[in-house]
Amino acid sequence: MSFEIALAGISTVSSSLDEISNNIANAGTYGYKSSRANFEAVYADGQTNGAEVGSVTQSMDKVGGIVNTGNSMDAMIEGQGFFAVRNENGQVVYTRVGQFNTDKDGYIVDSTGRKLQGYAAVLDKNGQVVQGAALGALGDLKVPAGQIGAQATTSLAYSGNLSADWTPPANATFSSNDPTSYNSSVTSVVYDSLGKQHTLTQYFVDAGVGTTNVYYSFDGALRQDAVGAATPDATMSFNANGQLTALNSATMATTPPVGATFTAAPAGAAPLSVAIDYTNTTSYSGDTTTLGNTANGYTAGILTGTSISEDGSVVATYSNGLKQTVGTVALATFADESELTPLSGTSWAANNQTGTPLFSQPGVGAAAKLATGSLEQSNVDVTSELVDLMTSQQVYQANAKVISTQSAMMQSLMQAV
Numbered sequence: 197m198s199f200e201i202a203l204a205g206i207s208t209v210s211s212s213l214d215e216i217s218n219n220i221a222n223a224g225t226y227g228y229k230s231s232r233a234n235f236e237a238v239y240a241d242g243q244t245n246g247a248e249v250g251s252v253t254q255s256m257d258k259v260g261g262i263v264n265t266g267n268s269m270d271a272m273i274e275g276q277g278f279f280a281v282r283n284e285n286g287q288v289v290y291t292r293v294g295q296f297n298t299d300k301d302g303y304i305v306d307s308t309g310r311k312l313q314g315y316a317a318v319l320d321k322n323g324q325v326v327q328g329a330a331l332g333a334l335g336d337l338k339v340p341a342g343q344i345g346a347q348a349t350t351s352l353a354y355s356g357n358l359s360a361d362w363t364p365p366a367n368a369t370f371s372s373n374d375p376t377s378y379n380s381s382v383t384s385v386v387y388d389s390l391g392k393q394h395t396l397t398q399y400f401v402d403a404g405v406g407t408t409n410v411y412y413s414f415d416g417a418l419r420q421d422a423v424g425a426a427t428p429d430a431t432m433s434f435n436a437n438g439q440l441t442a443l444n445s446a447t448m449a450t451t452p453p454v455g456a457t458f459t460a461a462p463a464g465a466a467p468l469s470v471a472i473d474y475t476n477t478t479s480y481s482g483d484t485t486t487l488g489n490t491a492n493g494y495t496a497g498i499l500t501g502t503s504i505s506e507d508g509s510v511v512a513t514y515s516n517g518l519k520q521t522v523g524t525v526a527l528a529t530f531a532d533e534s535e536l537t538p539l540s541g542t543s544w545a546a547n548n549q550t551g552t553p554l555f556s557q558p559g560v561g562a563a564a565k566l567a568t569g570s571l572e573q574s575n576v577d578v579t580s581e582l583v584d585l586m587t588s589q590q591v592y593q594a595n596a597k598v599i600s601t602q603s604a605m606m607q608s609l610m611q612a613v
Contacts (some may be wrong), residue, residue, distance in 0.1 A: 199600075201244065203447075208247045209591050215252060216585050221578045226263075227292035227542045228574040230255045251395050256533045260292075260575035262567060268503035269296045269304075272572045275564030277527035280555070281310035281543070282336060288313065290528055290536065291543040292572050296500060304337040304510065304523075308541050310380055311336040314510070315524040315557070319520070330520040334555060337510060337523045339502050346513050347389025348468060349493030352384055352458075354398070355476040356486040360438060362402035368427050370401055373412055375495070377401070379408075380484050388465035391495035396458060396470065401428070408432045430456040430472075435477040443474065459495075496516050506566045508558035525564035528553040 211392045212233040222228040234251045237244070245258070262272055271294035278290035304312040316332035358380070367377040378399040386396050399411040409428035418426045432455075433442035443455050455474035461467050476487070497516030504510055510524035530536065533549035536544035546553055559565040604613060 206596065206599075208233075209588050212588050216424075216581055216588060219581050220578065220585075223574050223576040223578050223581075225542060225574050226295065226351040226571050227260070228576065229258070229260075229292070229578045230574070231538075234469045254534055254536070254538070255575060256536070258575045259572065261573040264568050264570050266569050267295075267296075268501065268569060270294055270571050271296070271504045271525070271566040271568050272570040273527065273564050274567050276533075277529050277546055277558070277563040278533075278544070279306075280313035280526060280553070281306050282313060283310045287545075289539060289541075289543040291541070293542050294504075294566070295559045295571060296504070298339055301589070302339045302341045304339065304502075310526065310541075313337065313555075314508070314526045315521075317522045323609075329526055331557065332456075334526055334552050334583075337525070339499065339510065339512055339522050341499065343496055343498040344518065344520070346387060346389065346496045349386035349470055349491045350464065351471045351473065352386070352396070352476070353473045353488055354382065354384075354486075355488040356382070356478075357476070357482070357484060358400055358432070358434075358477065358479045359484045360406050360479045360481045362408075362433075362484075364402050364404065370397060370411060371397070372411070372418055372426075378411070382486055382489060384489055386468070386470060386491050387493035387495055388462040388468055390462075390464065390465045392462065393495065394460075394462060394468075396491075398472075403431070406436075408434075408479070410456070410527070412458050414458075421460040429458070432474065432477070432479075438478045438480040440474060440477050440479075448587050470487070477542075504566065504568055506558065506568055508566060524557055525566070526555045527558050527561045528555055530554070 203394055206547050212235070215231050215233045221232045230253070232253045234248050234253055238248050257276075259273075259275065273292060273294065278292060279294055280288050280289050280290055289310070291306065296304050298314055298470050299309070304314075305311065309548060313334060314337040315334055316337070330510045354387065362379045365377050370377045378401045378402045381397055383395050383397045386394050388394060394415050397413045397416075399413070400410040401411065403409045403568075408431070410430040410432065411426055412429045419429065431444055432440060435441045444482060456472045458470045458472055459468065470491070497514035497518055500515050502511045502522075503513070504525060508527070508541055509521045510523040510525065512520050512522045514520070530546065530553055532549060536549065536550035537547055539545055554562070556563045
């Protein structure tokens with residue numbers, strides 16, 4: 197019986213050595229999770245019958261170290277969750293290795309060519325990404341290739357302080373060419389439907405206590421009235437507290453609406469209409485300042501790069517400086533992730549014991565945020581593995597000694613007989 201028990205012990209220790217050696221071999225593998233063989237005693241008909249490996253435990257809850265790569269498409273999961281990737285056979289598997297790039301077709305793939313799963317961006321009827329829309333369908337993430345079309349400017353947000361210390365200009369007849377006929381000016385860049393850049397200049401003219409006239413010019417040209425003189429495009433009224441209360445004689449609501457609308461007809465392009473919002477514009481004593489001068493619209497551009505944000509947003513950067521979210525990475529969580537089936541390529545497969553994967557955006561629900569420009573190292577503790585290795589060696593030698601001792605005893609018995 198002792199022969200069988202010792203042989204069972206050697207077999208069990210050999211299985212443990214397999215796990216230890218695999219851990220040590222993958223100490224430098226990104227996203228690897230260490231495993232451990234768990235021993236249990238074996239009994240048959242009430243008699244001891246040695247030991248065996250009852251189960252193998254994966255340390256899924258222990259996050260590995262972080263290594264900064266500086267690659268904008270690398271991402272590390274800072275807690276619970278897995279990246280979902282689809283292999284060439286159509287099977288979706290799960291990994292902790294966030295080493296991604298785009299292939300020739302624009303799909304986001306990992307280092308082995310498997311397609312990353314996520315939420316697609318919502319597109320309009322022209323195939324352009326709708327920013328701020330809800331998450332799209334879950335599937336292969338793809339970055340739109342080619343160029344992005346131009347978008348005409350439709351809104352301009354201006355805010356600042358028009359000094360209450362102003363006095364009416366020395367020259368009462370306004371002219372954009374005469375600085376003595378206005379108090380201040382600000383220029384904004386706007387785009388027409390072809391993506392051509394234009395300038396929209398606002399000239400502010402003090403018209404008495406609490407009142408300021410505004411003149412608009414487009415590419416240096418002013419709007420003229422019937423007799424050829426420039427007329428104000430807007431008139432602002434401020435109360436005794438320096439707050440904007442009326443625009444073009446219309447009383448402002450508690451939350452001021454869009455202040456005025458500027459129109460122009462660029463050559464060869466569609467008519468331009470820009471809504472100018474003067475929210476938060478004030479008239480206090482002191483310096484004249486510009487706090488905000490932001491217009492939408494842009495020229496056409498081509499894709500120059502992609503990156504992943506900590507909330508999983510896949511951001512495409514274009515040659516015109518525009519950045520758009522073209523998709524969102526999905527993270528999968530499981531009711532019992534320790535039961536995932538390990539596969540090659542530092543990945544795992546779901547099964548009945550793990551439960552159905554739950555997909556969500558990073559940082560939402562049980563899913564963790566991402567650390568971008570970084571990768572997760574193996575969570576193997578080499579020192580602990582070496583200690584376990586020495587312990588297993590001693591157990592192996594002890595079981596071998598039992599066999600050699602039993603063999604010597606049997607030989608002595610046969611010689612005595």
